[in-house]
Each structure stands twice: as structure tokens, then as C-alpha cells.
Amino acid sequence: MAYASETRERLRREIETIREAGLFKEERFIHAPQGAEIEVEFPAGEAARPVINLCANNYLGLSSHPEVLAAAHAGLDRRGYGMSSVRFICGTQDIHRELETALTAFLGTEDTLLFPSCMDANAGVFEALFDDQDVLIADRLVHASIVDGMRLSKAMRDTYKHADMGHLEEKLAEHQDRRTRVIVTDGVFSMDGDVAPLDQIVALAERYDAMVFVDDSHSSGFMGATGRGTHEAKGVMGRIDIITTTLGKALGGASGGCVSGRAELVELCRQRARPYLFSNSVPPVIVAAALKVLELVGRTTERRDKLEENARYWRRLLTEAGFDLKAGESPIVPVMLYNAKLAQEVSRDLFAEGIYVVGFFFPVVAKGQARIRTQLSAAHEKHHLDRAIEAFAKVGSRHGVLGLGRDEIVARFGL
Ligand SMILES: *Cc1c(COP(=O)(O)O)cnc(C)c1O
Numbered sequence: 001m002a003y004a005s006e007t008r009e010r011l012r013r014e015i016e017t018i019r020e021a022g023l024f025k026e027e028r029f030i031h032a033p034q035g036a037e038i039e040v041e042f043p044a045g046e047a048a049r050p051v052i053n054l055c056a057n058n059y060l061g062l063s064s065h066p067e068v069l070a071a072a073h074a075g076l077d078r079r080g081y082g083m084s085s086v087r088f089i090c091g092t093q094d095i096h097r098e099l100e101t102a103l104t105a106f107l108g109t110e111d112t113l114l115f116p117s118c119m120d121a122n123a124g125v126f127e128a129l130f131d132d133q134d135v136l137i138a139d140r141l142v143h144a145s146i147v148d149g150m151r152l153s154k155a156m157r158d159t160y161k162h163a164d165m166g167h168l169e170e171k172l173a174e175h176q177d178r179r180t181r182v183i184v185t186d187g188v189f190s191m192d193g194d195v196a197p198l199d200q201i202v203a204l205a206e207r208y209d210a211m212v213f214v215d216d217s218h219s220s221g222f223m224g225a226t227g228r229g230t231h232e233a234k235g236v237m238g239r240i241d242i243i244t245t246t247l248g249k250a251l252g253g254a255s256g257g258c259v260s261g262r263a264e265l266v267e268l269c270r271q272r273a274r275p276y277l278f279s280n281s282v283p284p285v286i287v288a289a290a291l292k293v294l295e296l297v298g299r300t301t302e303r304r305d306k307l308e309e310n311a312r313y314w315r316r317l318l319t320e321a322g323f324d325l326k327a328g329e330s331p332i333v334p335v336m337l338y339n340a341k342l343a344q345e346v347s348r349d350l351f352a353e354g355i356y357v358v359g360f361f362f363p364v365v366a367k368g369q370a371r372i373r374t375q376l377s378a379a380h381e382k383h384h385l386d387r388a389i390e391a392f393a394k395v396g397s398r399h400g401v402l403g404l405g406r407d408e409i410v411a412r413f414g415l
Helices: 002-020 068-077 095-105 119-128 143-154 163-174 198-207 261-270 272-280 284-299 302-321 339-351 382-398 404-413
Strands: 037-041 049-053 110-115 133-137 156-160 181-186 210-215 241-246 259-263 332-338 370-375
Touching: 002 339, 049 068, 049 382, 068 284, 095 110, 095 259, 095 284, 110 261, 110 272, 110 382, 119 143, 119 259, 119 261, 133 163, 133 272, 143 181, 156 163, 163 198, 163 284, 181 198, 198 210, 198 284, 241 261, 259 261, 261 272, 284 302, 302 332, 302 382, 332 339, 332 404, 339 382, 339 404
Parallel strands: 133 156, 133 181, 181 210, 210 241
Antiparallel strands: 037 049, 110 259, 241 259, 332 370
């Protein structure tokens, strides 16, 4: 008991430290389905208020789309609620195979394996395919789940400076003695919204005999002319060895992920990837809805086109209002504030004005890089964005950040 109470005391102190550092994360309760306008209870216990949502990964607006809901209901009726099994025992239905085939066609790969989430796909893929004779060379800004997945593998790990092709080339040259070299990157980077130079990465991979791994979670469904992802946007479809992605963002937003790519790599994941072997199947209701999502995305490019138009419009409004943005071509539009406290205050004031955004600061982004990450959706109409910019301009002006660049913001607010 003495040990237990000391441990509890230590953990309580750690929570207090997080709170004192201003890094405590509060949950905000949404009293509605996910969408462009939601009802949010914040702080907890207050009455829920209507806000415009600019922080969801609901890029295509499909999270509560009527056809997706109908497909989910039908899936529930036809194939039940839960599988009560992992895939390889008795957790695979015909619709799981159908979804894998549909994802393979959509992504332009050879085969696909579903995982409970993309976090699980990333946790399983490196360990299943590579060992201590190989090297994983990752962009320094890859998603946390990739970092964790690489740690679970016995392969040697190295990194290159974010999107720095010269540095990547040095690393590829340095590791020529390894059995396999794997270049590891996100397609669209979640915090900055910039797009990996996959065309250049593939060229380097071919020159230095390396494989390419891309996590396209923030791209699948909308990047590229028909929304297949970053590989389509950069003209390298069919030349990416391994793609991981999520069904939890643009593709319906529920959950589920996959590893897709060269047939033998996917087969080896089926044999060995631990989150596939030891975690429950994706529920039938999600599989049925995801099939509908892919059908909708394949039917027309209207949604990804509208998303692109919304992102362009929103960037223009913010720029004209005098905000400092990270340049980019994705629907992730970071408003840079650099100072963590300022980012928190601005997001709080925006919430009071009916705009739901979240301030990001260390350790989610680098120190001195605090920001408000805004994300667009095909569910947004122009009137949402027009209302949002009014609030941004009002709050930005109140805090005196409009028209200021990085150095001026840092001079005024510190880091
Ligand atoms: C969101 C995200 C994930 C996690 O996806 P889940 O399916 O929610 O586990 C993995 N990688 C990247 C790059 C992401 O943005």
C-alpha cells in the first residue's frame, strides 16, 4: 500500500506539472454529429453553444453524409454489430475482402490489408517487414504513430531534415551497405499542411535502390485530381512501395486503417503484423460504410474540388486579413502565432466568437512554432468561411497580430 500511494502521489504531481506548464488538454463535448456546424459544451458543464468547426479531419464532409449513414445501417442489419474475433480466426467477412479490393483499386496498388486503425498499421508494418540488416530513413516531421512503429522494428533508424532532398540523398549514400533502405514520409504533413515532394523522393529511391513508404492519412480521398492521394498529386502512382492510410479522416471519419502496396509486402503483413493478428476486426458497420465512401469518392470529384476551392478561398481571406500563414496547397491551413500562450488565448477568444479551432504548441509542434491549425471541409459553405474570417479579424486585431510577420510577433510576444 505504501508503494501504491507513493506512486499515486507521483502521478498526481506529474498531472499538476502539466497543468502548471499550461499544457493540460481539456476535452470539449460535442452534442451533435460531426459537421461544419456543431454544438460544443466547453468548459465542461456550460450549456452547449453552436460553433463553426474548423478543426475536424472531415475533409470531404462524409462523416455524417446521409448515404454513408444508410450504408452503415444496412451493414449493421446484414452483417451484424461485432466480429468477436481477429481477422485470421473468424473475423473476416466477404465485405472485409471487398473493402480491401476497393482500396487497392482506389490507391492504385497491388494489395491491401485492413487494420483497426492507421496507428495500428504503422505499429505493425515496419516490424513485420524489416530487421537489423535494414535501415529506415524518416523525414523528421513524420507522424507520432510512424515514430512508434519504427521503434517497434529491429531495423536501424535514421532521419533526414524535413523535406530536405539533399540531406535525404546524403543519408541514402551513407547507408548503401544496408540490405534494404526505406524512405519514410507522410504524404501531407499534419501540422504544417505541406506536401511531401514524392516525385523527387521516388527519383532518389530509384537512384539509390531504396523503397518508399508513405503515410497518406491526411491526403487519401482528396489530394490529386481524383483524390487518390499524394502519389496522384505528385504523378507517382504505382511507384510507392508501401502506403498506409486511415478511414478515420476524409474517408468517412469513423476508424480503421490499412497497409497497401506491393503484394508480397502486404502478404507478409498478413502473416506477421501484430496489430492485425492480435486486435479485433474492423466492425462490419464501418466496413459497409467505407465501401459506400469509396463509391461516392469514385462517382464524382465534386467534393474534393469544393474542398480545394474552400481551402484556396480561406487562405486568401486570412492573408488579406493580415495573418501569417504557412504556405501550402492542402486543406490544412496553419495560422502562425509562434507564442504558445498567444495561440491559446486566440483560440479561446475565437471560441467565444463561435469559431471552433485549437491552438497547437510544444510538444505537438516545435518550441516557438505555436499556431492555430485550421482545416477545411467540403461541408463548409462560403457563408461559414465569411463568418469565420470576421471572427478571426476581430480577435486578431484585439491581440494586435494582424499584418505582423514572425519576427514582429516574436518581438512583441516573446517565444
Ligand atoms: C491521423 C493519423 C494517423 C492515425 O490514424 P488512426 O486511423 O486514427 O489511427 C496516422 N498517421 C497519420 C499521418 C495521421 O495523420
